[in-house]
């Protein structure tokens with residue numbers, strides 16, 4: 253079977269890998285010169301089932317409302333003329349009941365935890381160097397009240413098998429001594445020792461090389477502009493290099509999937525939510541972070557990729573605009589510098605912005621579309637690196653006509 257995978261982000265490439273392992277002939281179509289050049293490039297690299305909480309929670313409407321009034325650093329909601337912003341926001345708000353938030357969080361955690369297991373199978377099979385750090389993630393809080401609230405909330409993920417440890421500030425420093433000078437600003441942490449980190453772009457590019465070495469085709473610099481359909485099937489994808497045809501197709505274009513889907517009547521409520529990241533070289537500084545951390549008060553995530561630190565922050569409604577300016581990074585840089593004053597060379601930080609492909613439920617669209625041979629694997633939002641490996645395996649199983657290894661009720665769109 254020949255399968256055309258649209259999109260060479262982490263979701264598309266992991267899908268192609270799983271399909272190839274099943275014996276499929278795979279073609280990845282990617283508009284950039286390299287895979288993992290858009291959202292899958294600059295993220296925080298956290299494989300974080302412990303961060304599976306959905307954004308569409310009962311707290312979200314008030315956070316959105318406040319962001320209109322106060323110049324919030326973490327969330328920036330802006331009105332725009334784009335009607336899709338309002339239809340998406342309405343659907344998002346409809347998911348913000350406590351019942352739906354609980355359901356969506358548990359489904360997301362199931363997928364994220366499965367996905368981590370699939371990732372571990374892949375790296376047991378393949379030699380891939382991607383600056384993996386398997387020492388867990390510290391989700392730390394600034395006040396005792398916030399920590400207590402976080403611990404209570406975490407019971408939900410714990411009930412689904414997430415391993416957590418509640419740490420005092422001294423125990424936080426014992427896990428990562430590089431936080432010693434900042435410890436008085438930290439009340440304690442929820443430590444998820446089984447969460448991990450690694451550079452998603454390095455991983456994706458190395459995996460793509462393996463796919464090509466095993467006979468797969470990678471069509472880079474190739475932009476998809478539309479579909480040819482024949483009745484209930486997709487007959488081909490139109491690209492700026494001609495028609496690409498196969499037996500089955502996987503839509504994995506991240507934030508851009510709805511733009512293509514819409515052309516053939518597939519409505520995908522995926523909205524781009526912009527985030528920013530800094531990549532800071534350690535440059536011989538003595539106390540870089542040794543364990544990834546999330547500052548839950550400031551909503552800043554910090555990971556260590558070998559000789560670099562990756563810091564991410566901010567959720568901004570800016571449509572498809574990925575531009576950035578130094579002032580966008582001032583807050584996250586200041587927070588990181590205060591936490592790790594001798595952590596890296598902050599003057600040489602590389603700036604980046606990318607788009608999280610967010611769905612109202614915060615769950616991706618997985619499964620067969622209304623076209624019999626077009627499968628969806630898209631809309632992975634804020635933890636798409638985490639969920640990609642499992643989503644890829646499930647997609648390959650569905651294409652092979654096999655039952656996926658985890659229950660998929662609530663996870664599939666068909």
Ligand SMILES: Cc1cc2nc3c(=O)[nH]c(=O)nc-3n(C[C@H](O)[C@H](O)[C@H](O)COP(=O)(O)OP(=O)(O)OC[C@H]3O[C@@H](n4cnc5c(N)ncnc54)[C@H](O)[C@@H]3O)c2cc1C
Nearest residue numbers: 259261263283292295296297298476506527635636637638
């Ligand atoms: C600031 C930030 C921090 C994040 N941190 C984390 C984290 O710590 N952990 C985690 O799990 N996730 C994280 N994420 C989320 C994660 O990065 C995304 O969910 C994931 O990268 C989405 O992968 P994707 O392959 O669906 O999308 P993309 O990486 O965007 O891939 C889609 C691909 O499709 C291509 N494409 C688009 N349109 C066309 C077209 N017409 N023709 C051909 N090709 C096209 C694009 O070039 C792109 O390469 C973060 C995201 C952001 C923005």
